[in-house]
Amino acid sequence: MSTQSCKAGLPKLSVASDKEGFALKQNEQSGAVKWLLIAFSAVFLAVMLVLPLVYVLITAFREGIQPYLEAVTDKYALKSIQLTLEATVIAVIVNTVFGLFASWSITKFQFRGKKIISTLIDLPLTVSPIIAGLIYVLTFGRQSFLYPYLKSAHISIIYAVPGIVLATIFVTFPFISREIIPVLTAAGKDEEEAAALMGAGGWTIFRRVTFPHIKWALLYGIVLCTARAMGEFGAVSVLSGHLRGKTNTMPLYIELLYQGYDFTGAFAVSSILVVMAIIILVLRSVLEYRGRKNEE
Amino acid sequence: MEKNYYVELKGVNKSFGSFQASKDISFGIEKGKLIGLLGPSGSGKTTILRMLAGLETADSGDIIIDGKVVNDVPASKRGIGFVFQNYALFRYLTVYENIAFGLKVQKWPKDKIRARVEEMLRLIGLEDTAKRYPNQLSGGQRQRIAFARALAPQPQLLLLDEPFAAVDAKVRQELRSWLREMISAVGVTSIFVTHDQDEAIEVADEIIITNQGHIEQIGTPKDIYRQPDTPFVAQFIGQSSIVEDFRRFAGFAHAGSNATRAAVRPEYISVSKQGEPLRFPVNTETGVVERTAFRGSEIELTIRVKDTLLTAKRLLDDTPVSVGETVRVFIYRLYAFDNEKAYVIENEALTSPDSVVI
Amino acid sequence: MEKNYYVELKGVNKSFGSFQASKDISFGIEKGKLIGLLGPSGSGKTTILRMLAGLETADSGDIIIDGKVVNDVPASKRGIGFVFQNYALFRYLTVYENIAFGLKVQKWPKDKIRARVEEMLRLIGLEDTAKRYPNQLSGGQRQRIAFARALAPQPQLLLLDEPFAAVDAKVRQELRSWLREMISAVGVTSIFVTHDQDEAIEVADEIIITNQGHIEQIGTPKDIYRQPDTPFVAQFIGQSSIVEDFRRFAGFAHAGSNATRAAVRPEYISVSKQGEPLRFPVNTETGVVERTAFRGSEIELTIRVKDTLLTAKRLLDDTPVSVGETVRVFIYRLYAFDNEKAYVIENEALTSPDSVVI
Amino acid sequence: MKKKRKQRRVIPGFGLSLGITVTLLSLIVVIPLCSLVVFSSQLSFSEFIETITSPRVLASYRVSFQTALIASLINAVVGLIIAWVLVRYQFPGKRIMDGLIEVPFALPTAVAGISLTHMTVDSGWVGSIFHKFGIEIAYTRIGITIALVFIGIPFVVRSVQPVLEKLDPQYEEAASMLGAGRTYSFFRIIFPEIFPALVAGFTMAFARSLGEYGSVVFIAGNTPFKTEITPLLIMSQLQEYDYASATSIALVMLAAAFLILFVNAVLQSRASKIVSGIG
Amino acid sequence: GCGSTSDSSSASGSGENGGSVELTNVSYDPTRELYEAYNKAFAAHWKEQTGQDVTVTQSHGGSGKQALEVANGLEADVVTLALEGDVDAIKDAGLIEDGYTEEFDNDSAPYTSSIVFLVRKGNPKNIQDWDDLLRDDVGVITPNPKTSGGARWNYLAAWYYFEKQGQSEEQIKESMKTLYSHVLVLDSGARGSTTSFVENKQGDVLLAWENEAFLSLEEYPGEYEIVIPSVSILCQPTVAVVDEVVDSRGTRDVATEYLNYLYSDEAQRLEAENFYRPSNEEILKEYTSDSESRTITEIPEDNKWIVSDGFELTNIDHFGGWTEATEKHFVDGGIFDSIYEEK
């Protein structure tokens, strides 16, 4: 049911198009409306999106560079960065693997239950992160029937790193498959059939024929997945136990600093997160721009 | 006595859900022939081709290639070349890589691949496009690349699904002759799908006409053109006017069979101005010209004869006929049909001895 | 003496960036005429139409409609009907709402709108589709709706951009005649764009031939067919074989003008088997048949005459000719051209008194 | 007729890919979600109803739905304008503006929450301006709404933008040939074309807003009956060890998300039925 | 990628010399600064005693919430929570054995505290006592009693005040309802509330742990004042070893010592310096002033910050102990819930 419904769900980062054709011509006639709308958009984006970014950076450096450096090189800060990166990398890997296989099976084959599977894939998008955390607490917590087994095997999931990783995977679960599926659907399966007909195996087909179609979608999926994974707060907060230096991811650590009157620290660590995310976004644009250029 | 077929389908059926796309399809193709699968849209042409290729599995019946039943041979092992309707060229591989793909998969040595690809490029006359990507080619060029890609691994059977559908009218014309020549040069047994009768007639050695999932008629273009077997073929082929009761026309009153409807083709109608000498003065009808249309080398006339509109043609250099003029119409031949069969019926004037020829 | 034109373009130019899509376009159209804009792809046909409609602004020159210069009148105020290539029917409006759109914009009263839409639907014979959405219609039906939508507000000028491009071959044929009749019934001055010469010849009262942004020739279909003015038109129209040095052919040695190349059309070639009676025994050439192809009602022959390949036709019912056979070829007429002009040249046998006719 | 032969799959990798898909899906999504159902069944039906309709819970639904709805509506309008500006106009800084749309994804929700809060408190950069007019933003529903507008904006822009880009200019040209002005053709012709995408974007923004926690906890006053959103209530139930209530309310939220998706699916399928005949 | 073994179980024996041991202390919200300091002291102490390096991992949050997370599997060797009732929740989950309050001195409460008001500089709303909180112009900040220990103490202190005013239970409920209707932000922990009040400038008065209030005074000198209400409550934060965890990890010795050492003189002074009242009477006196002013604008130079006279302190026994108090006020459907339900 939600296969279709979510089609437009994840935002597409599109390179601004230059062809304006008819529209441009018409707009020449009403410059006033044009500039009014542009100004409105610019102000809105500046206040809603740019200002918070600026605020983070300014506050981070409010007390100068030294306290900033101290804050970001603090033992616990480094630990939280490490944990966040770990969780992000694992989530991206798992979701990439999942995304590739899921989109392959959904777009290249007819089978029963396809609709259900696509709906389930999309589900995490609409589930509140709190609920995402909650379900793992319920599944692996003390009151779960699994708990005795986990306990006897000395496996901790919730209030430990695996729980954090799981929650991160969950909240970013559909990100990559959702980027790839529409691209593959649009491309159809003719090329793959042609390749199969010539005797190519699955890996060859994927690598030589399919992959080039989806690489930008995949890249974008990974970028979104990374950004979201790094920033996840709610689900991780439920599962973390807030063990300083152990299960505090960057967002949780920021909260901790924030509540410890260490605003400089909080915003300093935030700024790292912001900068990392911006780097990823920019990197992606550059990669895609270069790649697209090469293709032409 | 059975012929020595290279490809044979025996009682093949295929349904998609409750929709039967192929009904009891049986035919055989001799080695080296070029076969056209002709039929209206949705008549099951692509389905037959895809079953042959192994892209679709027949529900029942046998598919035999080179004497072996291939029902259970996967598509990749059938050694068939396939040219897809929209070519399905690999968009992210160069022309060279496209053609080389099948060879690489078969682990040909590098130098042999190079030689073969270059040979194919020469064959299709596109040597200098090797490094381009498909989207940098015109429709006609893409078509040729698709053809080369399918042929490169030297398949014994080549299947083409509407190979000309995606190119524009002028290019299509050229490509047809090109393909025809190419295939006879290579000598590969081929089947191509089309819904354009001109195309089938022009290109194929033999035509299989499909309609609503079954085969209507198999034969050479001339056979099919001249001797339609079924009502569907009689109406589908040529540019016919349909006549409700053909016995009203002079020269057809005593036709055997109880069919009443008939298809009349313009080329079997001769139109003469009043006063022009007639080849068959008996059995002519008079008609009134309702419309004339310039058709380049010919003039197309729409003539009302006994309350029926017939389409006929006159040469551009003949004396012009004008709208409203009464003319003499002689129908040589028509295709009568009932619900099951079609019959060729000649004007009695041509067959009975008492018609006078001047 | 100037004619009383309804639509007139005077020295219109248009560039896209550095590319000049229209070069000094001038022509005039009389009221009530149906004009075909014919030319190869990219020759600037659509650009002309869009400038007329006001969808594109000319860089220089004047566009005059009904005596008024409309250069500065916006598209929505020119009162022109436009049928787009792919119809551009509003997908989220029903057929009724599509046709009513222009009337609503003009604030017609409700009952008048209803009456007009129903009238249009009756006209195009699609009364029962009023409540459907465009996607529930066939290509041909959509074409008609687009036509009705454009006509509903009673424009004085109707522009059609490749009105048949999106429908399939069989339907296209029907639609052509339909549109032709419709337009003459309504009596609206119309211009339609096509790159299909058959279409232009069949439908238009007058044809404007464009090439690389300029106009090559304007004339009736017959004029254009019989009297091509320019080398481009000589080659573009008809299904010509191009001959490098036409003076080598018997009967053309003394042609005036210094052109050497010529276009020869199949319908101006007569092919006779050895021994068949000849209409013009002088000035015949002998040739060898290289290829014969069945073309439905005719047989197409490719004949090598003096090292040149010519395409000719014979009727299906004539005695068959086979590949390799030597035949006698008589060329009635050809279109010689140099770099600037084309000339019609008749075989001397037809014009000189010493040719013997049996 | 003989039994149908099994359809052979031409493209390889079906078993492997479906296997991996289903396995991961079960482990990560399906099984954990099942525990939600299992746990909420600890309550009897009447207890369940009582839990999910207690006044505080009802109030939190109201807060959540109201703010999410308003925020998504704002996003729909503003997102449409931004998408329009990005697609239809050429102006300096356009690329940067286009790149900015992703910021809410890049900025972690907690950071966004903290900085939005700081900016909108009475002494903040923005809050001080509004404070002069007696408008409080932080710790009110206005604040929640602003946080939700922040996180929801990319959904709308990025779903409308591609559709607008692909929109055939001929529709507008056709309308103008029929005499329609720009405004008229926008509302009659363009709007219906982009409406499905707008609905999809709106739906996603709405669903995301309903569930959002990170950015909201900081800016919401978290006062029961006033500024307590449902996810926060679930969180506090969770922290109160009241799993039965937490799961019950979570189920309601889940059902709401499904309902939203369902409504969207119906609208999308209607639209696609009109344009392509396949619903 | 789930199911790795938890790294917090990597206690490497408690050998005589060398080696290291890890300890997890799950605590309540305001003790962040205290335990940061104490962990250093304890590490030195333990090193000296056994030669082992001990690393203590801290977790802070609303006390009730923390307790529940421990009960739900958060692996804490020791818990140092805001009240006995919360430790009881862990006990009820079977992780702590009965009688933990007897394990350490002073009912296992190494330090105590009380509840005070934190107001803005100059006390602009002139808030002096609990009944001032009922004024409509006063915005109150206190955490959620469901999840925060401090909030429960706040609640009970207020209750006691109204009781002392001679109000009937119905009247008290009415007053409490009015009070809570003035609560602007209901955070899940004491620190969250402090942040709302101090950093985000919400409300006119913060109902705070004494230690939290003094910390604010220290962090923001000159910006706030403490007002001690006429009636408050003696808060007894309770510590306990989590038996199940220490047994499975083999950390009982170090965990027990960790809590024991809280009673050492060094630790008691450390606690006092972090504005907790030491349980050691001697040391308590060192920090007690003789001032009777109920408004404190700055931390006294002599560090005698504890005001002992001039107001009345009740304690949990007045409410029949934590089991009874929880049952009556804080369980689902208890009085606290009813205060919200009837809006």
Ligand SMILES: Nc1ncnc2c1ncn2[C@@H]1O[C@H](COP(=O)(O)OP(=O)(O)OP(=O)(O)O)[C@@H](O)[C@H]1O
């Ligand atoms: N995968 C499928 N699922 C369901 N129906 C199908 C499928 N493939 C084909 N059909 C149906 O089977 C019928 C025959 O299809 P087929 O593609 O063979 O027609 P065709 O003769 O090739 O038509 P066209 O000229 O339009 O390509 C059609 O009605 C089509 O809708």
Ligand SMILES: Nc1ncnc2c1ncn2[C@@H]1O[C@H](COP(=O)(O)OP(=O)(O)OP(=O)(O)O)[C@@H](O)[C@H]1O
């Ligand atoms: N908006 C535009 N920007 C740039 N070039 C354009 C634009 N519109 C048309 N052209 C160019 O102008 C030339 C003429 O275009 P036009 O569309 O008029 O050709 P046409 O004769 O209609 O061709 P076709 O038969 O392919 O439709 C083409 O080369 C085209 O690439």
Ligand SMILES: [Mg+2]
């Ligand atoms: Mg087909």
Ligand SMILES: [Mg+2]
């Ligand atoms: Mg065009």
Ligand SMILES: O=S(=O)([O-])[O-]
């Ligand atoms: O830390 S508290 O439990 O008092 O919130």
